[in-house]
Structures are given as C-alpha cells and as structure tokens.
Amino acid sequence: MRRIGKLHTRVANLRADAIHQTTTELVSLTETLVVEDLSVKGMAARKPGAGRAGRGFNRAVADAALGEVSRQLGYKTGWYGTRLVEAHRHLPSSKTCASCARREPNLPLNVREWTCDGCGVVHHRDINAATNLAHLAVCTSCWEWTGDAERGRGATRKPCPAQQRATA
Numbered sequence: 001m002r003r004i005g006k007l008h009t010r011v012a013n014l015r016a017d018a019i020h021q022t023t024t025e026l027v028s029l030t031e032t033l034v035v036e037d038l039s040v041k042g043m044a045a046r047k048p049g050a051g052r053a054g055r056g057f058n059r060a061v062a063d064a065a066l067g068e069v070s071r072q073l074g075y076k077t078g079w080y081g082t083r084l085v086e087a088h089r090h091l092p093s094s095k096t097c098a099s100c101a102r103r104e105p106n107l108p109l110n111v112r113e114w115t116c117d118g119c120g121v122v123h124h125r126d127i128n129a130a131t132n133l134a135h136l137a138v139c140t141s142c143w144e145w146t147g148d149a150e151r152g153r154g155a156t157r158k159p160c161p162a163q164q165r166a167t168a
Contacts, residue, residue: 019065023072032083034133035070039089085137093136094129097121 026033077084087093095104102118107125115122 027076027080027082093132098131
C-alpha cells in the first residue's frame with residue numbers, strides 16, 4: 001500500500017512540474033496569450049447515458065488540470081509582462097467562420113469539419129477556433145454580446161474593419 005502511495009505522489013509531482021515548466025515557457029516566449037474560460041466542472045460531469053465511455057473522458061479532463069494551468073498563466077503573465085486575454089466560455093469560437101464572421105447556428109461537437117454557408121470556406125473546427133482566438137487577441141472589439149449577457153450566451157463576431165481592409 002505504501003508503494004502505491006509513493007507512485008501516486010511521484011506522478012502528481014511530475015504533472016505539477018510539467019505544468020510549471022510549460023506555463024513558464026509559454027509566458028516567457030510570447031507577448032500575448034489567449035485562453036478560453038472553459039467550464040471544467042461541466043466537462044468533467046458524468047454524461048447521462050454515456051455508461052462507461054463517459055467516465056474515461058471525465059478522468060482525462062481531471063488529469064489535465066486545466067484550472068491549474070489557467071491559474072498559473074494568470075499570475076505568471078504578471079511576472080513576465082505578458083498580456084493574458086480570457087475568452088468567455090460561451091464565445092462561439094469554433095462555430096464562427098474566421099473568414100466572413102458568419103456564425104453556424106447548429107454545429108454539434110461531433111462535427112469536426114464544416115463548410116461556411118456564407119463564404120463557402122471549409123473549416124476544421126479546432127483550427128478555426130484557434131484562428132478566431134488569435135484574432136480576439138488582436139481585436140477585442142470585433143466580438144459583441146447580443147442576447148443574454150447575464151448567462152453569456154449570444155456572442156457574435158462582427159466583421160473586423162481592419163481585417164476587411166487587409167483583404168480588400
């Protein structure tokens with residue numbers, strides 16, 4: 001029993017060290033970081049009807065220590081003079097076309113690639129979200145909250161005047 005406890009302690013220490021090294025490297029090498037304020041508690045909740053399959057994802061989310069990464073980025077950016085931009089958890093970064101700013105209203109999580117009905121560009125969901133978050137770091141005024149601001153739902157991205165000038 002004691003050996004198992006030592007192993008768990010070692011794994012916990014290795015994970016903590018990896019998080020510290022990664023966050024330190026991120027804040028020391030960049031000028032601006034954008035992080036999404038994800039609902040880790042909601043992601044880790046057991047999904048009804050998922051059976052044993054839902055449990056594995058819950059453990060993976062807990063093991064990733066996303067809250068700790070965000071916390072460390074928060075205080076380390078102050079040390080290194082790096083700017084930290086937090087994207088609201090309901091910001092539809094993966095559903096909004098990075099080219100024309102049109103929002104795809106119904107896009108389930110299992111759809112990894114989608115075509116924008118507005119401009120016809122084919123997007124990979126994660127790359128499109130990363131592009132929108134990178135744009136958020138440059139131009140925070142392009143996103144506006146329409147709808148229920150109290151619950152945070154209804155964010156839309158306006159076409160960016162600077163982006164339109166660059167493509168024209």
